[in-house]
Amino acid sequence: MSIRHSLLSILAQGPCYGYQLRAEFERRTGSTWPLNVGQVYNTLDRLVRDMLVVRAVSNGEKDSDSTAVTSPQHTYYTITESGRTESDQWLFSPVERYSVGRDELALKVTIAISLPGVDANDVITQQRQATLGALDSLTLSAQQRPAASDSGEFAQNLVADSMQAHAQAELRWLDHVEESLITARSAGRSLAFPLDTAKPKRGRPAFDSRKKVAHDS
Structure with a gap:
């Protein structure tokens, strides 16, 4: 999950201070992924470093009839034009699920x-039991929940x-793996193999060269 870009896209709506930005993130995602405020500020520091956001300290607000400060100082974060461009690119670019990161x-x-x-x-069975339990819980919650009454819900x-x-798709994939094992x-066919005692060659792995040849052809 891209916390960086999520926070950046919220800042495109207007300046925020750290705690406010965390509250906005959780409000807009239904509090499904609670954020640690330290994580928010660490992300903001990196956004400032990358010149996607600028920070400024407010002087607080004074009562109109006195010089007393009625609201505390806050460090506000404002998106830059570069930040707005990156936010738009993230929002309107498809998520490349099959080329980024590893599926554990x-x-x-x-x-x-x-x-x-x-x-x-045994590995498949353990995972199937866990996924079935999660799916049962999610299904029960879906059946019992009322219609959403606000944007957060x-x-x-x-x-x-x-x-x-995702849980349903995971169960289908586990079934597919089990059936493939039975067929093999x-x-x-023996799918398990011992360690290769041959000394690895230096340089690029052989499959990279084959991939390049196939691509060039």
């Missing part, structure tokens, strides 16, 4: 399958729907 579950399962002495079916419901869809083993 896919990583764990593929490693487990490759390890001699490890029963990958609307956002919370959308996030919950997304989590439910029925064909007598």
Whole structure:
């Protein structure tokens, strides 16, 4: 989740101070992912460093009939034109789910399958039980929740729907992996393999060269 760009897009609506920005983030995401205020300020420091945001300290507000300060000083953060451009690029660019980062579950399962002495079916079973439990909880919550009465509840419901869809997709993928293992083993294929004792060659891995040849052709 891009906290950096989420905060930047909120700042495009107007200047905010740190605690205000955290409250705005949680209000707009249904409080699904609570932010630590330290995380907010660390992100703001990096945005200032990258000249996407500028900071300024307010002098507080004074009572109209006296010189007494009636509101505290705050450090406000204001988006720059470069920041606004980056915010727009993030908002209107598709999320590249399949080329960025690692999927921990896919990583764990593929490693487990490759390890001699490890029963990958146990790994799949454990994950399926956990995912089914999460899906049951999400489904029950969806059935019991009333219609959203404000924008915060609307956002919370959308996030919950997304989590439910991801859990359903994860279960389908686990079923696919299990069926693929059965097919491979029925064909007598051994998917686990021991350590390679050959000394690795220096330089780029061989698959990079093959990929480049295929791409150039």
